[in-house]
Amino acid sequence: MQAEKDCIEALRLLAGLSKCIGANTSWARIRCVKGRKGINLYLHTISQETLEILKEADILSYGVHIAVYTRGRRGRHILLPSLGLLNYIRTPRTYVRVNRKAAILFTYGRDILPEGIIELRKPPRECPNILPVLDEYGEPIGWGRLNLSQGKPIIENLLDVGWYLRSGV
Amino acid sequence: MQHLATLIHEELFKAFSRLPTPPPGIAELARRLGMEDRYAARLVELLGEDEARELLAAGPDSIHETIRVNTLKATRRAVAERLEKEGFKVKEYTPTPYGLIILEKPYSPGASKEYLKGLYTIQGPASMQAVLALQPIPRGKPVLDLCSGAGVKATQIAQHTSAPIISIDVSRRKLLALRNNAARLGTPNIVAVRADAATIKLGARFERILLDAPCTGEGLIPLPRGRRIKRTLHGLVERVQLQVELLLNAARHLAPGGVLVYATCSTAVEENEYVVSKAIQLEEGLTLEPPPLDIGSPGVNDYLGLPLAEEARYCTRLYPQRHSTEGFTICRLRRTA
Numbered sequence: 001m002q003a004e005k006d007c008i009e010a011l012r013l014l015a016g017l018s019k020c021i022g023a024n025t026s027w028a029r030i031r032c033v034k035g036r037k038g039i040n041l042y043l044h045t046i047s048q049e050t051l052e053i054l055k056e057a058d059i060l061s062y063g064v065h066i067a068v069y070t071r072g073r074r075g076r077h078i079l080l081p082s083l084g085l086l087n088y089i090r091t092p093r094t095y096v097r098v099n100r101k102a103a104i105l106f107t108y109g110r111d112i113l114p115e116g117i118i119e120l121r122k123p124p125r126e127c128p129n130i131l132p133v134l135d136e137y138g139e140p141i142g143w144g145r146l147n148l149s150q151g152k153p154i155i156e157n158l159l160d161v162g163w164y165l166r167s168g169v
Numbered sequence: 170m171q172h173l174a175t176l177i178h179e180e181l182f183k184a185f186s187r188l189p190t191p192p193p194g195i196a197e198l199a200r201r202l203g204m205e206d207r208y209a210a211r212l213v214e215l216l217g218e219d220e221a222r223e224l225l226a227a228g229p230d231s232i233h234e235t236i237r238v239n240t241l242k243a244t245r246r247a248v249a250e251r252l253e254k255e256g257f258k259v260k261e262y263t264p265t266p267y268g269l270i271i272l273e274k275p276y277s278p279g280a281s282k283e284y285l286k287g288l289y290t291i292q293g294p295a296s297m298q299a300v301l302a303l304q305p306i307p308r309g310k311p312v313l314d315l316c317s318g319a320g321v322k323a324t325q326i327a328q329h330t331s332a333p334i335i336s337i338d339v340s341r342r343k344l345l346a347l348r349n350n351a352a353r354l355g356t357p358n359i360v361a362v363r364a365d366a367a368t369i370k371l372g373a374r375f376e377r378i379l380l381d382a383p384c385t386g387e388g389l390i391p392l393p394r395g396r397r398i399k400r401t402l403h404g405l406v407e408r409v410q411l412q413v414e415l416l417l418n419a420a421r422h423l424a425p426g427g428v429l430v431y432a433t434c435s436t437a438v439e440e441n442e443y444v445v446s447k448a449i450q451l452e453e454g455l456t457l458e459p460p461p462l463d464i465g466s467p468g469v470n471d472y473l474g475l476p477l478a479e480e481a482r483y484c485t486r487l488y489p490q491r492h493s494t495e496g497f498t499i500c501r502l503r504r505t506a
Contacts, residue, residue: 028357043357044357044358044360045331045333045357045358046333046358046360047311047333050311050333050335050360051360053311053335053371053372053373054335054360054362054371057362057363057364057369057371058362058363058364059360059361059362059363060341060344060345060347060348060361060362060363061344061347061348061351061359061360061361062360063351063356063357063358063359063360064351064352064355064356064357065348065351065352082352083352083353084351084352084355087242087287087352087355088355103282104282107282107285135282139286140286141282141285141286161282161285161286161353162285164285164349164353165279165280165285167349169342169345169346169349
């Protein structure tokens with residue numbers, strides 16, 4: 001019952017985030033799967049008929065992993081987008097575009113300093129402080145969090161595509 | 170099944186007893202590769218002394234280094250241009266619609282930003298042929314992908330069809346790699362299932378099945394990872410026993426008129442033509458047909474006196490020394506009844 005409630009809440013947060021970052025996920029199905037870190041959200045196009053064939057099977061993943069609904073540092077539940085969601089960004093309302101050097105450093109896990117930023121569209125008040133990081137081609141390379149505490153914008157690295165290599169899987 | 174395993178053991182060792190001692194030069198090369206002498210004698214029997222020597226002496230440079238462009242995200246030309254800007258030199262790998270050969274590289278193609286963004290993936294030139302042999306139906310019924318590993322071929326199938334792809338593997342770690350590959354390449358139609366492909370029973374039949382069976386990796390001899398494997402006749406026979414079991418179970422899931430592609434990264438007749446011949450003999454209504462490929466040598470149906478089906482010649486063989494690919498064999502089966 002709780003898992004179902006968590007799934008509904010996760011989907012609500014996903015809808016909000018998708019609107020802010022311009023991700024289109026409405027063309028596919030979303031599935032909630034309980035995992036070790038929280039509720040994993042998968043975007044998939046696998047038909048119900050196919051899933052019926054697999055109802056007894058040990059399924060590890062459905063389509064593309066797009067987010068995890070988990071407990072944050074302050075104990076509150078939050079939705080963390082994963083790299084798979086980057087595939088579905090179309091016209092972002094909020095983003096940061098960075099130069100080539102900053103993009104390379106970002107994929108090594110580093111934060112983005114003010115001099116690496118080409119264009120910044122701050123998240124509107126109603127959006128979470130998470131924004132896609134775009135490289136010099138305007139293609140997404142990860143997720144960042146805007147930090148304005150130093151007076152100038154710094155983009156903290158939340159997750160970058162270099163993770164695919166660093167994860168070792 | 171025990172009876173079948175015993176039969177395979179007897180048939181293969183009877184065939185091996187006919188092997189002569191390999192010529193000294195071949196035996197020496199084989200020993201350096203951790204191969205039993207009689208194991209290497211099989212290669213002489215199959216290819217002749219000169220070509221067997223060529224194969225055993227082949228290094229990584231004898232195989233094209235290729236990548237597969239993810240046509241779900243970019244065109245082959247766009248990725249080629251992007252890589253050229255990064256200092257790579259590439260050219261189209263024409264036996265496929267999306268392959269690129271890496272001619273020169275400033276660093277590993279598996280570490281570029283384009284790779285991480287999912288614009289391409291690393292895949293051997295022969296490995297790409299297995300999916301082309303399957304001819305997935307663009308908006309067809311579900312495809313079954315057995316022994317899927319990290320999903321390199323599953324994500325390739327997804328470039329041909331939006332139909333669901335059921336990828337099955339026994340290894341959880343490999344399926345986690347599949348999950349990452351699916352996210353990187355943006356393929357929403359793959360479902361990863363942990364199960365033993367030799368015994369799984371699904372309540373459905375499929376029009377397309379790919380079985381990329383675990384093998385001795387004999388086709389990877391030119392590559393450093395292929396050279397680290399110790400190869401014995403006993404090891405080979407054990408692989409064949411498993412492969413027959415896997416193929417029979419795959420065939421039981423094949424719908425009438427459906428296509429099953431059986432592929433291995435090995436050019437051993439025992440692991441390929443012999444395995445499909447056994448499946449045809451034991452499973453009624455299965456036939457072999459030529460895969461629709463633009464590359465390769467015909468299969469073998471006369472080797473060491475093994476009971477091989479006449480149509481085994483329809484299998485396609487790829488060799489490093491002939492085709493500049495990793496060694497690979499691809500057989501296409503169809504259920505007629």
